[in-house]
Amino acid sequence: MSLEVASTVVRLTRSSSFTHSHPKALKPFDSGEIKILLLENVNQRGISLLEKEGYQVESIKKALPEDVLIEKIRDVHAIGIRSKTKLTKKVIQEAKKLLVIGCFCIGTNQVDLEAAANRGIAVFNSPFSNSRSVAELIIAEIISLSRQLGDRNIELHQGNWNKVSSQCYEIRGKTLGIVGYGHIGSQLSVLAEAMGMTVFFHDIIQLMPMGTAKQVNTLYELLERSDFVSLHVPETEETKNMIGEEEIARMKKGSYLINASRGTIVQIPPLIKALQNGHLLGAAIDVFPKEPASNGQFYNNELNSWTSDLLACKNVILTPHIGWLFLFSIIISDNYLFTKLFFNLKGGSTEEAQYMIGAEVGAAIIKYINCGTSIGAVNFPEIDLRAIQDTDKTIRLLFCHYNVPGVLREINEILSDHNVDKQYSDSRGNIAYMMADISNVDDQDIRKIYETVSSNRANISTRIVY
Numbered sequence: 023m024s025l026e027v028a029s030t031v032v033r034l035t036r037s038s039s040f041t042h043s044h045p046k047a048l049k050p051f052d053s054g055e056i057k058i059l060l061l062e063n064v065n066q067r068g069i070s071l072l073e074k075e076g077y078q079v080e081s082i083k084k085a086l087p088e089d090v091l092i093e094k095i096r097d098v099h100a101i102g103i104r105s106k107t108k109l110t111k112k113v114i115q116e117a118k119k120l121l122v123i124g125c126f127c128i129g130t131n132q133v134d135l136e137a138a139a140n141r142g143i144a145v146f147n148s149p150f151s152n153s154r155s156v157a158e159l160i161i162a163e164i165i166s167l168s169r170q171l172g173d174r175n176i177e178l179h180q181g182n183w184n185k186v187s188s189q190c191y192e193i194r195g196k197t198l199g200i201v202g203y204g205h206i207g208s209q210l211s212v213l214a215e216a217m218g219m220t221v222f223f224h225d226i227i228q229l230m231p232m233g234t235a236k237q238v239n240t241l242y243e244l245l246e247r248s249d250f251v252s253l254h255v256p257e258t259e260e261t262k263n264m265i266g267e268e269e270i271a272r273m274k275k276g277s278y279l280i281n282a283s284r285g286t287i288v289q290i291p292p293l294i295k296a297l298q299n300g301h302l303l304g305a306a307i308d309v310f311p312k313e314p315a316s317n318g319q320f321y322n323n324e325l326n327s328w329t330s331d332l333l334a335c336k337n338v339i340l341t342p343h344i345g346w347l348f349l350f351s352i353i354i355s356d357n358y359l360f361t362k363l364f365f366n367l368k369g370g371s372t373e374e375a376q377y378m379i380g381a382e383v384g385a386a387i388i389k390y391i392n393c394g395t396s397i398g399a400v401n402f403p404e405i406d407l408r409a410i411q412d413t414d415k416t417i418r419l420l421f422c423h424y425n426v427p428g429v430l431r432e433i434n435e436i437l438s439d440h441n442v443d444k445q446y447s448d449s450r451g452n453i454a455y456m457m458a459d460i461s462n463v464d465d466q467d468i469r470k471i472y473e474t475v476s477s478n479r480a481n482i483s484t485r486i487v488y
């Protein structure tokens with residue numbers, strides 16, 4: 023079998039018995055050939071799962087610059103990233119062997135999802151493994167802002183005893199406005215109500231409120247009614263620059279803004295102005311338009327031109343995109359509140375969230391490579407079939423193609439000499455994906471099926487697992 027075919031073929035472990043039918047454990051045709059690149063310090067759980075499959079796994083702790091990424095991605099069948107790695111159309115076009123992208127996080131805005139789908143590359147993420155951790159951080163920030171904890175902490179670390187109660191409040195009875203009432207927003211809603219807050223939320227879809235929370239019709243209505251505004255929308259064309267001068271002006275005088283969603287949602291210069299002139303009493307910002315690729319002394323005006331102005335504002339909590347992490351301790355750096363995080367080895371939510379993400383996304387990558395299962399993909403038709411039983415000579419054809427009329431008839435004509443045990447097909451936009459389990463296929467027929475299907479006019483990618 024040629025390398026080209028081999029790399030698109032996965033072998034099933036065959037059982038010796040026909041009488042006791044069991045699902046076949048799928049194994050890569052030559053697992054040593056499946057190369058996986060993991061970036062941005064993916065959790066060990068994910069690494070171990072992939073290594074256990076026999077894949078060649080390279081794990082790098084940071085995000086890579088585009089030129090290095092392009093060099094590396096050419097050679098791999100799967101890539102695992104987090105929020106910093108930009109998989110643009112340009113990068114994806116270079117990824118000639120890539121089958122699957124695993125986002126070991128919630129957000130998928132860093133990937134050109136359409137470009138990936140057009141190349142037959144499925145993208146998976148972990149939609150809610152870290153939602154609770156973000157919601158808990160927001161509660162900590164609401165209390166910290168309300169009591170000016172960040173500033174008091176900085177002052178005392180500098181030897182300055184400044185016991186004040188002016189403009190420090192309880193959060194009980196205050197109003198929280200949540201923009202984006204998905205996994206995180208709704209968790210936050212429950213926690214905030216338990217702390218005695220009144221919750222309003224705004225979302226583009228009608229959603230069932232948790233507890234006694236109320237959905238409001240417009241963003242402006244939410245901004246005008248809330249003492250605290252917390253943003254939990256994904257980055258989309260509609261949410262970019264969502265909170266600017268006009269929106270901040272609509273916020274109540276003396277209110278607070280919290281952003282742990284994406285750095286492009288809030289325009290920082292008008293926020294700085296509102297903090298300087300006292301319209302807002304404080305802000306907590308976890309995400310920034312530009313973020314460094316790795317840890318280090320990178321948070322300065324070179325990164326974002328307004329950084330020093332933001333650092334100079336009172337009652338501003340700045341954290342390095344750690345919404346999902348468990349806030350373990352707070353220390354002071356030279357001139358601003360800097361949160362130092364420790365992975366909580368005694369069972370804090372950090373380890374839990376990252377372990378769950380590693381397990382979930384790692385498993386999705388394996389199932390896609392070995393079985394073709396695309397359930398949970400964010401850019402791709404979602405299909406699966408029952409496991410192949412241990413009958414001999416059954417293969418699974420995985421055919422990703424453009425959604426054009428007549429293609430399935432053409433493919434089924436190719437398969438008509440064989441017995442199609444089961445078949446499933448679905449489409450999403452112009453991309454369609456078909457899975458077919460075909461029994462009684464001889465070894466030489468596998469190549470023939472692969473070659474005829476992959477040369478179909480609508481072919482994007484064809485794989486066979488057996």
Ligand SMILES: NC(=O)c1ccc[n+]([C@@H]2O[C@H](COP(=O)([O-])OP(=O)(O)OC[C@H]3O[C@@H](n4cnc5c(N)ncnc54)[C@H](O)[C@@H]3O)[C@@H](O)[C@H]2O)c1
Nearest residue numbers: 128129202203204205206225226254255256282283345346
């Ligand atoms: N800081 C962090 O470490 C961290 C961690 C996890 C997630 N995030 C970010 O938080 C975002 C939200 O996460 P989630 O899991 O709650 O997502 P989700 O998809 O469950 O919920 C997002 C909600 O926003 C709504 N929405 C979309 N566009 C909107 C708009 N224009 N106006 C109002 N509502 C809109 C959606 O309908 C949905 O209900 C993620 O996309 C990610 O970017 C950040």
Ligand SMILES: O=C(O)[C@H](O)COP(=O)(O)O
Nearest residue numbers: 104105106126127128129
């Ligand atoms: O999208 C997410 O899950 C968060 O923004 C966290 O991203 P990270 O894994 O890069 O920290």
